Amino acid sequence: MIQPWSNGYVADVAYIEGFYVQQSPMRLALACHIGGVAVDLPEPDDQACYLELGCGMGIGALLTAAANPGWQVIAVDYNPAHIAVGASLARTARLENIRFVEADLTQFAESAEARSMPAADFVSMHGLWSWVGGDVRAGIVRLLAAKTRPGAIVHVSYNALPAWQGAIGMQRIIYEAGIRAPGRSDLQAQAGLALARDIKAAGGKYLVESPLASDLIDTTGTMATEYLSHEFMSAHWKPAFHADVAAAMAEAKLDWVASANPLENFNELMLTEEQRALLDRYKDPIVRELIKDTCQPRQLRHDVFVRGARRLRDDERDAAIARLTLMPTIGESELQTKLQVPAGTADMSGPLKTMMVAAMRGPATIADLLALEPGRSSPTELIGVLVGSNQCQVAMRPDGLQPDSADRLNRVLASRVESIAEARPYSGLASSRLGGGLSAPPLLQFIAGRMLCGEREDRAEAWIERLASDILPEKHDKVREVVNTAIEQRVPVLRQLRIVPE
Ligand SMILES: C[S@@+](CC[C@H](N)C(=O)[O-])C[C@H]1O[C@@H](n2cnc3c(N)ncnc32)[C@H](O)[C@@H]1O
Incomplete structure (x- = not known):
């Protein structure tokens, strides 16, 4: 069901909350280091700006704001239901350095709001580029051209080609059958998927023979319906070649640097010896990435770009990384x-x-x-x-103290965890030492929340009782084991990061 204002993207069902470490400032800086590009990391008190586009509930933006109280964070999304959640969390945690902006990126670059914004040091867009139409992508490029400072780091994730090639027809079946079914987008996605499953069961050659489509159809049964509707029910769903994304970013003077997934930058780990020999025939990064994506197809690329990349010699790059x-x-x-x-x-x-x-x-x-x-x-x-x-x-600030803003947000995130059985997805905890979020499941958020309220590990039995209140008694031993393991393994990590007190 498409809303009149949504321009073909799903807006009647809210997206799932999530934290993706690839969006963290330090992860973006690391991609630059590995890619051999100079990074000027803003100091805690610099007037730095982190901009997230298509932010959804904005968990990553909130963690970044809480961990860097001296910076300004701006999170943009056109869905008021998403903006309301993010803005409410920011208000409850009394974060004063984050602004949630409800705006359509198609024309946002030309708005008074965008004109008054500072130029960004970091921009991140996760799950946006290959799901929106050409007019939205053009609006994003105009915004990046106008609102990134020289040296700014930009992250864009997208469904990539040729990896998605084998599932383009599957998405089209889900979309066309879904959009004609009654009800909300999540029900439509299920209706479309039901047809895809039926075609596969009837021996439909394409769905049986394309390994990607066939696997996806089998695995979607366990995925959140909100995720499925946002993944497959956009009228503009269009996986992209890296070459085309790089060409679009070049219009905003952005140079491709590396992947935000560190291992993907190591050809020895990604490719066979024979494939590396092929790669070594080419110096052009576009051809090299195409060879890599053809040899080792990546479904979701996390590309990092820099506005005016200053390339380092290998010894300069190694010296910069050695200091991290x-x-x-x-x-x-x-x-x-x-x-x-x-x-x-x-x-x-x-x-x-x-x-x-x-x-x-x-x-x-x-x-x-x-x-x-x-x-x-x-x-x-x-x-x-x-x-x-x-x-x-x-670490962004290896000796940094945890600011009150991070404690406040971590308490707010923790206060929402009621039970160990909760379906809330993987989220995060703010850490000033990391300069952003630590990936953390709800259980770890809960433990951090209790410890931030002054409790210690000797309260574990009370925590277990609370977390298992809606769990069958015969499963309580399992809950006890999971909680005790988390305490033993992860509380020292939380202490080291100063997320919880000594
Ligand atoms: C797949 S969700 C990703 C959300 C978030 N980045 C995350 O990873 O959790 C895509 C987001 O883009 C937003 N969006 C889609 N089209 C947009 C537009 N034209 N202007 C602003 N936001 C848009 C949607 O509302 C949605 O929140």
Whole structure:
């Protein structure tokens, strides 16, 4: 069901809340470091501006604002139901440095509101580009051209080609059958999916033979209906080639730098030796990315662009990365040294493992870690592996104190967690040391909330009772185990990040 103002995008069903670490300022800065591009990271008190476009409920923008109280955060979305949730959370947490703006990006660049905004240091758009029409994309490019400062970092995620090639027909079946069905968009998406499933069951050749379409049809049964309607029911759903996104961004003087997913920048982990030999024949980044996307199709790309990329020599890049500090985001006992990567299983044994184990003990610079095993790894490899495997994040302020704004938002987010069985998706906790959010499930938000109210781990039994109040008694032991494991493994991480008191 399309609203008169929604220009073909789904607006009658709210999108799911979520936090995506690729949108964090430090993750964007890291992509620049790995891509060999200079970064001028704003200081806490600089008049920096972080802009999120198509922000949904704006959880990432809220975490960024709370963790960087000296910066200004602006979150734009045209759906008032989304803006209302974000603005209400900001109000409850008394965040004064974030503004939720209800505006259509088709013409936002020309508005008085946009004209009065500062030029952004960071821009992020997740789940927007390949779901909106050409007029919206053109409006976004005009906004980026007018409202990014030289050196600004811009993140855009999108459904990518050729990976999505095999499912274009599937989306069209879901959309065309769905849009003719009665009811809200979530019901329409289900009606469209039901037809796709029936066609597949009847041996419909395309849906049976396209591995991507076939797998998607099987897995959608477990996905949130809100997600499915926003994923498949937009009239403008159109996966994009990286080359076309890069061409659009170039109109705003933005140069492609790297992927916000660190591991994707390491050809040794992404491609076979034979594929790397092919890649090495080309210097042009557009052709190289096309080769990579053809050899190892990426469904969702997280591209990072810079307005006026200043390219560094390899030694300058390595020196910049060596100065970065890593903070573990998992417990020491959770460390994984065997990683599943597109090129196979990467087994980090020997010296690399020693450095990874050391990284789990607490804040350490890349230079400190490399010094443990001189000459056995490189700054890019070590940081790529530890951050890319989601076992560490890069600190923005390694010695920073947690501001009250971060505590307030973390308390507000925690206060919404009532039960361990809650369907609320993975979210985050604000950390000034990280300069943004730590990915955190509702359980960890709950624990942080209790500890921010002065309780300690010895209250675990009361926490378990509260979290299990709607769970069958025979399952309480399982809840106890999950809560105790989280306390043992993750509370030390929260303490190190100063998200909870000592
Ligand atoms: C898939 S959702 C992603 C939301 C959020 N970035 C996230 O990842 O949770 C896409 C968002 O873009 C917004 N949107 C779509 N078209 C828009 C437009 N023309 N102007 C402003 N926002 C738009 C939708 O309301 C929706 O919140």
